[in-house]
Amino acid sequence: MPLQLALRRPPRGGSTRLQFGRTEVVLEATRGGYALLWLEGRQARRFALGLGPTSELSVALAAPRLPVRVAARDTLALAPRARLRGYVQVPLVPTISCRDHAGVHRLAEFPPAELEPEWDDREGTVWRCVSPFHVRYPIPGSEPRVTVAVWLANPTETIASPAYLPLVLADADLRPVRGGVGARPRRLTWNGQGLVATAAGAASVTR
């Protein structure tokens, strides 16, 4: 699954089509500008675009810009001084970007319905999504999702049962891996109230 696809500017009267997953993008050259049609299942959105002479469009699968709270569909429980490894999946955000001499700009984002924004008094605005706790990679599926390997550790003397896994993703983390999209693994440690991201050395728990 490519992370970025170039959307060529069609000649006058022509159109360019792109399809990835169940989403289809159509760029039409109209009189005075361009029309962008975004089709995703039953939903469609239409944009009227004005592009500069050197602007280049592309469709990219971007990481969610806000922190993500991944709620595991399976109940997680870690015994004292135990650890757990697995994979979770986070939906990617299809994004239309425009590149020109001034840099790269995001024209439009289409966050999937699986990502739900919410406000948290401590963290601010975050995304929330649900994912099964996988134990094997690659994970079959055609939806654009990034798979993150997670190491969970419980260095305390109590049972850890986290409600969600806090993740912060960036576009630079994403890379195609074996037919899917992967990100660098995350190491999360239970601190008594929740999971916090830690460095590799600090999270090691002797067995």
Added chain:
Amino acid sequence: MKAWWTCLCLGATACAPPTGDTEVAAELRALRQVLVAGREAPARAPAVQVGEVARALAPMREALDELVRNQRELQQRQQLLTEEMQRWTALQLESGAGARGDELRAMASRLQQLEAALAAQAARQREVETLLRGALDRTAEHLDQFLLRVGADVDRAQATPAASTEPAAPAPAEPLQERASLGGRRGSVLAWWGMAGLATLIAGVLCWRRWRLVLAMSRPERRAPPRPEPTEGAADVQEIWAAAALLGEAVGRLRDAQPAGDQGGAAGAAEPSFPPGDEPIVLADDLPLPGVAPTPPPAGAAGGGAVAARRSEPAAITWRLRTGDPAGSMQAVLGLLQSDPRVLRRPEPIVRCSRDSLEVSFRCLPDLPAGERSHLEQRLRAACTAATP
């Protein structure tokens, strides 16, 4: 018993030339033999013959059992090999970057194990082939001995009634024709047993040829010669040949890609430095090593302005939407607000219903462009319009 002897005699007389005197003499002779045989030794010969047949066919039964068992094992191995090839092909297609030396080494060692297993299977198949050939030879010898014994019994049975009836009743006037009739009857019995043995031999040879064909197809060192013409049941063999071709191709690619995987990237170099108990899982890893400073948070997600924007509570947006059916519109608007990814789920959107309008209050994502906000408002108004009768 009587019926069996009667059939034998009738069959024997059927082989003689059908003349009237010959037929009468044969009938008398047959009746006499039936009476004498029924008086002297009832039901001796059939028991012996059934036992003899079972004993003669015992090696063939063992060989056929062994053949069936080996065919079942071979089928299971074919299935396992096909699945293994599919997994290897999938892995090979995605190992183009050559950055996973450990996987390549594991695949190479697994390949060697497979080759050793194939060699062992070929040796075992050769043993089975030798066993089958010996069983067929033994079966043929037993059948020969059995047929000779049956011929001798028939001679004795024919000689005994002739000797017992000769003093009481003189021989018929045509001794030459009667002898010819007796010879034809004995030939008929021998022909019957010969046909049974021949059928058994043909069945055995057919099974042996089929087993040899399967052996030839599954033997790895015989891949280079031209393949035998397709026969019935060769589809399975074609499938395993295709799997073997894939295996060869994967081996070649693996051997070509092994140096590149060993040269490796950062993931391969960092692999031995995992903390104890953290053996790497399939996904390529670039965790910071112990003692190295943790990776700074991504700039896109935690830039100064972005962090400030997302940590400041977004202001509530309140719109008043005019509608003709406030109750119906409220459900549509609530459903839309709860499914749009630009609207925060927490705090929950609030919809108040008045006489001819709805008052909607919700919060949006930080940094939401004004165009997106306007699009959301248009959707809400369209929902109100659609719900109005």
